[in-house]
Each structure stands twice: as structure tokens, then as C-alpha cells.
Amino acid sequence: MRKRAAGAAVTTGVLLLIACGPTAPSEPRTPVKRAADAPPPLPVPRGDGSDVPDDFNGDGHRDLVLNDLVKQQSHADDAGIGVVYGGGPHGLTPGARQLITPSGQGARTAGQLPAVLDAAASCDLDGDGFTDLVVSTDPPYDGQGRPPVPLQLLFGSPDGLTGRAVKLVVPDRARAGNDWPDRPVCGDFDGDGAQDLVVHASGEQLSYLRGPFTRRGAPKAAGAPIAAPGNVPVGPSADVDRDGYDDLVVRTAEGAGPSAVVLGGPAGPTRTGVTLPSGVDVALGRFGRGAALDAAVGTAAETALRYDLPAPVRAALPAPGALLDTADFDGDGLSELVSGGAGRALRVFQGRTKGLPAAGPVTVRPPAAGTTRVVAAGDFDGDGRDDLVVRTHRGETEDTVALYQGAKSGLLARTPVLTFSTSGFLAR
Numbered sequence: 001m002r003k004r005a006a007g008a009a010v011t012t013g014v015l016l017l018i019a020c021g022p023t024a025p026s027e028p029r030t031p032v033k034r035a036a037d038a039p040p041p042l043p044v045p046r047g048d049g050s051d052v053p054d055d056f057n058g059d060g061h062r063d064l065v066l067n068d069l070v071k072q073q074s075h076a077d078d079a080g081i082g083v084v085y086g087g088g089p090h091g092l093t094p095g096a097r098q099l100i101t102p103s104g105q106g107a108r109t110a111g112q113l114p115a116v117l118d119a120a121a122s123c124d125l126d127g128d129g130f131t132d133l134v135v136s137t138d139p140p141y142d143g144q145g146r147p148p149v150p151l152q153l154l155f156g157s158p159d160g161l162t163g164r165a166v167k168l169v170v171p172d173r174a175r176a177g178n179d180w181p182d183r184p185v186c187g188d189f190d191g192d193g194a195q196d197l198v199v200h201a202s203g204e205q206l207s208y209l210r211g212p213f214t215r216r217g218a219p220k221a222a223g224a225p226i227a228a229p230g231n232v233p234v235g236p237s238a239d240v241d242r243d244g245y246d247d248l249v250v251r252t253a254e255g256a257g258p259s260a261v262v263l264g265g266p267a268g269p270t271r272t273g274v275t276l277p278s279g280v281d282v283a284l285g286r287f288g289r290g291a292a293l294d295a296a297v298g299t300a301a302e303t304a305l306r307y308d309l310p311a312p313v314r315a316a317l318p319a320p321g322a323l324l325d326t327a328d329f330d331g332d333g334l335s336e337l338v339s340g341g342a343g344r345a346l347r348v349f350q351g352r353t354k355g356l357p358a359a360g361p362v363t364v365r366p367p368a369a370g371t372t373r374v375v376a377a378g379d380f381d382g383d384g385r386d387d388l389v390v391r392t393h394r395g396e397t398e399d400t401v402a403l404y405q406g407a408k409s410g411l412l413a414r415t416p417v418l419t420f421s422t423s424g425f426l427a428r
Helices: 421-425
Strands: 015-018 065-068 079-088 094-102 120-123 132-136 151-154 186-187 195-201 204-210 230-240 247-251 257-263 271-279 281-285 294-298 303-307 311-319 325-329 336-340 346-349 364-365 371-380 387-395 398-402 419-420
Touching: 065 371, 094 419, 094 421, 120 186, 186 247, 186 364, 195 230, 230 281, 247 281, 271 281, 271 294, 271 303, 281 325, 281 336, 325 371, 336 371, 398 421
Parallel strands: 186 230
Antiparallel strands: 015 364, 065 079, 079 094, 120 132, 132 151, 186 195, 195 204, 230 247, 247 257, 257 271, 281 294, 294 303, 303 311, 325 336, 336 346, 346 364, 371 387, 387 398, 398 419
16 A cells, blocks of 8 residues: 655564664574463543544554554465554553454445455545545456456445445446446545545546445446546555646556556546556655655656656656655655666655655665565654654565654664564454
8 A cells, every 4th residue: 555645454573773883693582472472451431533544443644554464374265355453552452452454344235245355445425534445356256248346445434344344336328348346546636625435447448436335335426437548556556746636557457567657637647647667566745856745657778757746857767666655755745756676675766856865775684584575654743744654574474564754864763662463363
């Protein structure tokens, strides 16, 4: 999940954050902690609503969504979606956790509960001050005709994501072809102050659903599918050209390939702004050139940069980046670029007034074997600087989630202020 660029899921091994240069000695691995070693469960703090992103209980503290959780044993069924609620001394409280499962929160389709739930997007769809979670499911389908809508909505509340999900309503007039309407992206694309949804349609078309949404999952309005430079919307959205309307990236296909920025306006996201080069991942941020936002496109050879959208200035980082994220870790108003791939290390390039420098990135390198991925980047402790949450996993039964706080100098703290394992969600 990437941080929304418009403003610019218990442990083995400890992740170290070090500057580029000689590798620091690895720390010895600690014994694997299972569910019994997890912090004792705590009640979810009650809130009364806020405008903080990903604040499902509305208490003013950002919460963490974890799509990937460890399993009791390899090849076991997916455990579900984990939510760690915010508010602890370091921004998160691992004890205040919630496991969202198909049987516990899923909505039935044709009398059948989904087998899996995957977190797909989050925003306040009904405008009540509590963030809602859009999840993707696997409803029954015989392959004939138009498939059912696989997206469901879990609404936030003072107690968090309580109650059962409702199915997202995508009116027939807003659909095209017989593709699954998935890949949701939140944003205020028409500038009316309410959060909208864009979802995949077919044939280079998108379904545009205007918010706010009812508690039955229906949008305020939805017209015919809109033409687009592709049919794979990519989030998070951002107001790229600073005109008051959110914009989004649309890809021509899943995986590597070209993409384009689609600009919002009074009629929604209907205008193609600029075409971006082919790549594996795209991230939007304010890296330091011009008044508008910038784009980074990760490829196997380098990271292509397009400054000052939608009339871009071309540049590149001589560093491959299959997976990209952006955040403002030092609170200076410029975005940093987090670059990762199939290996263990993540590199963080600092945003500066002249753009992203190729030299001197900060490196996140776990001392133990495993694969590291960014889980989230955002301000979890409320100090005005974004923080970085990463997960390192070793197979399907061991992992470490680590929270690094943003810092005024050095971008990020050298060591995590909080580590835990998602095995805590196995405790019932």
C-alpha cells in the first residue's frame, strides 16, 4: 500500500537501518515467537471521528492494515486481514489488533460466504469521519455472462471495523463487458468533497462511482463507463496538477507495461494528462522540481522520473526499482522515494529542491534471511513526519513487522521503535 501523495500486518530478527556503505554486522537471530508470546489483546480505543487517513475507529491515530499474515503451518489457508490500531507511544498498539475473516465479516453472495478477503483500498466512503475498508473477495461464478461484483465494504465506527461487510453496488449502466469490476482506487475525482471509487471495467474503460456511498454499498451516482488509456486503475490517487481534483494512474495491463496519468475534473477522471514509460510500478510524489507532483516508474534497469506533471521533465535514477513507495520522512514538504524489489534491501532516496539525487540513499537491510516489503508509509505517531512500516518474512510461518520513525535529519531512525510478528493474529 502506498502513501497518498496529495499531502506532499511477533518477531524473529530485528531490522537495521543503515546508511549506504559497509554492511553492519548482523545481529543474532532471536527465537521464533508464536501466538502465545504476542502482546495480550487490548480493546480497540473508541473515537468520535477524524480526518486522519486509515483511521478506522476515528480516534485521530492512523491504523495499520496487514494483508499478509503468517500461518500456523505452510500451505494452510489464508488467515485473513490484520488490523493494528494506532495510539501507542510509538504510533501503533500491537495488542489492539483485529483479525478480519471471510466467516466473521464477509458478505454472502448467492448464499455463499467468500473464501478469502484481501484489503484493496481505504477511505471514508460515507463521510462520517471513520475510514472504511474496501476488500476483494471470490464470489461464486459459473463463467457465464457478467460476473458478480467481488468488492465488499467494511465501514469504520467508534469501535473500528465492526459488523459484516456489504457488497459494493456497481450499477449495470456503469459496467462494460464481462470482466470482474475490481482494482478499486479512492479519491475525490470531481472535487465535491466526497470520496469516489474508480474500478476496472474492460476495453480501455473504467467504472466511475461518485460518493458518498450508502451503508448498503450504493454510490450517490454512476453513469456509463468512461474511456481511459487502459483499464487497470492504480492507487493511491493524488492531486497531481494542484487544481483541486484528485487524479490517478491507469495502466494498460496488469504487471509491467506503459501507463498514463488520468486527470480529475467536474465530470470525474476523464482526461488523459501524460503518458508514462513502461515499468513494473509507478509512484507519485513531490520529489523537488516544479510546482506539480512528479512520477517515478520502476524498471529492471533504472527508475524513470517525470518531474512537474502533467508537462513532465525527463530524468532517471540509475537504480532499478520493481516496487516503489513515497513518503515525507523528514517533514520538509518533499517526498522521499522508497525502492525495493525481490531482494532483502530497500533504498530510500531523499527529495531535494533539485530532485532526487542518485548518491547517498539510506538502506533498510534486515540482518536475517527473508524478503522485505513496504507495508505502509504514513504519519503513525502524529509528529508531522511520515514513518515506514516494513515486513520481512521467511516462508509462510515466520515474519517481522518493524516501524521506523521519520527523522528531521537522516530521514529515518537507525533502528525500529517497534517490532512484532503477525503470528499474534493467530491467537483467538
